[in-house]
Amino acid sequence: MSASSPAKSSPEQPWPVRVVSDQIAAWIHRLGTVWVEGQITQLSLRPGTRTAFLTLRDPSVDNSLTLTCPPKLISESPVPVTEGSRVVVRGTPRFYTGRGSFSLQVSEIRPVGVGELLARIERLKQALAAEGLFDPRLKRPLPFLPTCVGLITGRASAAERDVVEVARGRWPDVRFAVRNTAVQGVSAVPQILQALAELDADPVVDVIILARGGGSVEDLLPFSDEALIRAISACRTPVVSAIGHEPDSPLSDLVADLRAATPTDAAKRVVPDVAEERRRIAEARDRTARALRAWVDREQHQLTAVRSRPVMADPYGIVTSRAEIVGEALRAARRDITRIVDSESSSLGHLSARLTTLGPAATLARGYAVVQSVAGEHDGRVVSSIADAPPGTQLRIRVSDGALSAAVLGATPAAGGPARRADPDPTSPTTEENS
Numbered sequence: 001m002s003a004s005s006p007a008k009s010s011p012e013q014p015w016p017v018r019v020v021s022d023q024i025a026a027w028i029h030r031l032g033t034v035w036v037e038g039q040i041t042q043l044s045l046r047p048g049t050r051t052a053f054l055t056l057r058d059p060s061v062d063n064s065l066t067l068t069c070p071p072k073l074i075s076e077s078p079v080p081v082t083e084g085s086r087v088v089v090r091g092t093p094r095f096y097t098g099r100g101s102f103s104l105q106v107s108e109i110r111p112v113g114v115g116e117l118l119a120r121i122e123r124l125k126q127a128l129a130a131e132g133l134f135d136p137r138l139k140r141p142l143p144f145l146p147t148c149v150g151l152i153t154g155r156a157s158a159a160e161r162d163v164v165e166v167a168r169g170r171w172p173d174v175r176f177a178v179r180n181t182a183v184q185g186v187s188a189v190p191q192i193l194q195a196l197a198e199l200d201a202d203p204v205v206d207v208i209i210l211a212r213g214g215g216s217v218e219d220l221l222p223f224s225d226e227a228l229i230r231a232i233s234a235c236r237t238p239v240v241s242a243i244g245h246e247p248d249s250p251l252s253d254l255v256a257d258l259r260a261a262t263p264t265d266a267a268k269r270v271v272p273d274v275a276e277e278r279r280r281i282a283e284a285r286d287r288t289a290r291a292l293r294a295w296v297d298r299e300q301h302q303l304t305a306v307r308s309r310p311v312m313a314d315p316y317g318i319v320t321s322r323a324e325i326v327g328e329a330l331r332a333a334r335r336d337i338t339r340i341v342d343s344e345s346s347s348l349g350h351l352s353a354r355l356t357t358l359g360p361a362a363t364l365a366r367g368y369a370v371v372q373s374v375a376g377e378h379d380g381r382v383v384s385s386i387a388d389a390p391p392g393t394q395l396r397i398r399v400s401d402g403a404l405s406a407a408v409l410g411a412t413p414a415a416g417g418p419a420r421r422a423d424p425d426p427t428s429p430t431t432e433e434n435s
Contacts, residue, residue: 021097028095028102036065036104037088037112039186040081045071056089056104057186059225067091069106079111084185086112086218118217121224125251128226133233134254140238142258142270146206148175149270150199150237152192155180159211159242159263166267171274177205183212188222193231200235207238207270210252211263214245223250232256242266364400372396374405386411 006023009015015023041064042055052074054067067089074081081087090108095101128134149167153160160178167174179195182188192210199205210232212223222228223243232239232255241256242263253259260266306312356362360370371383374394383389389408397404 018097021095021100025095025097028093031093033090033092033107034104035088035090037086038065040083040085040087041186043074043081043083045074054106056087059086059186059189059222061227062187062190066101066103067106068094068103069109073106073109077109077111081109081111084218086221088112121251124224124226124229125254128229128251128255133229138233139257142238142240143206145171145272146174146270148177148202148204148206150202150205150208151176151178151211152181152195152199152208153178153211153263154183157183157211157213159213162263163209163211163242163267166264167271170268171271174271177202184215184219184222189225189228192222192228196228196231196235196239200237205237207240208235209240209242209260209263209266209270210256211242211266212244213263220244220250223252228252229255240266240270361400364398370398372398386413 006015006019007013036056038056039059040054041057042053044053049071051068052071054069055064056067057064069089069091088110089104089106090110091104091106094103094105096103132138151160151163153163160180164176164178167176177199179199181191181195183192196208196210199208210223212220220243223241229251232241232252238257240258240260241250241252242260242265243250243252245262258269260269311318364370371389372395373379373381373383373389374396381388383393383395389395389411391408391410393408395406395408397406
């Protein structure tokens with residue numbers, strides 16, 4: 001078995017430690033030269049030694065690498081390299097088989113300047129904006145009166161004092177859930193991410209304030225970290241960013257639901273002023289009372305105007321006037337009807353008198369009689385001529401007070417006139433009367 005290609009390991013033929021170390025070293029050394037960016041958290045440079053040891057940490061997560069380099073690489077750097085510096089190093093991965101440790105053997109260190117940091121932040125800003133993380137439509141409204149305010153800030157910091165004192169001065173009953181974290185340096189982002197996750201998961205917290213005082217660009221770098229920006233965007237609880245002062249503009253200001261110029265401004269934005277709210281309530285009550293009184297007065301005036309109208313002032317007046325008109329019409333109708341009835345009654349009396357005068361009864365009363373044949377085919381026919389009643393004809397003679405039955409005994413023509421028009425003599429012996 002050669003050292004470069006050992007046989008496959010097994011429980012019966014396990015690899016020695018040196019073989020495993022050689023295999024790991026071979027794989028790591030294949031990586032070649034790499035450029036790595038991070039923040040120096042530990043620097044060990046002892047006088048008289050030929051190797052300087054550094055620890056390079058990822059600002060966003062809890063991950064670090066051990067670096068080794070010649071001491072002059074640090075001492076001769078144009079920009080001082082100290083703990084907390086943001087650097088880019090060029091190195092080769094090395095695995096030391098003797099002690100089983102890994103490090104990055106550095107051949108070049110480039111401190112990251114402010115200009116480069118700002119350029120990187122600008123590129124990250126454009127990328128996140130293209131994803132829509134800064135879209136104003138995603139901003140959530142803050143609650144009017146939060147039950148509990150989550151506060152992420154440095155321990156015993158002026159930002160914490162300003163937020164708490166101003167908020168309680170405006171609304172004494174406000175409650176805070178404070179999470180003290182590092183607000184700069186390599187441990188800031190992991191601690192802030194943990195605190196943000198805890199407060200967002202707490203159902204009592206209604207709004208979260210991320211507060212820090214002013215500082216340099218390097219000091220505010222954690223608040224432009226991509227991991228933190230995405231975490232703020234994913235929060236279900238509204239987040240207020242109060243980082244630095246008015247000129248400072250980390251990316252957290254763009255992704256937060258509300259940007260406050262200072263921590264004091266954040267407290268004023270999140271918590272309402274109890275005195276101001278009471279004044280507004282009093283003003284609203286006064287406006288409501290005035291509006292109500294004005295409405296009542298207006299309705300009362302309208303009601304008075306309606307009641308002053310004639311139809312409402314004397315509702316029976318129109319009925320009375322109409323009743324008089326109806327009464328007068330009834331009286332006129334009665335007069336007209338009476339006059340018509342009287343006129344028609346008078347006409348009827350005249351007609352009745354004329355009818356009585358011209359009627360058979362009046363004629364009979366004057367001594368005339370109506371003679372009718374009784375038997376035969378001419379029963380009931382009026383006898384107007386002697387020819388209509390030959391001898392032996394049965395007659396009915398109607399007079400004014402009754403009727404007589406008779407028989408024709410003979411006929412005597414009228415002298416000087418036609419025989420048909422001769423009036424029989426009532427005393428003639430040819431007429432036989434029966435009572």
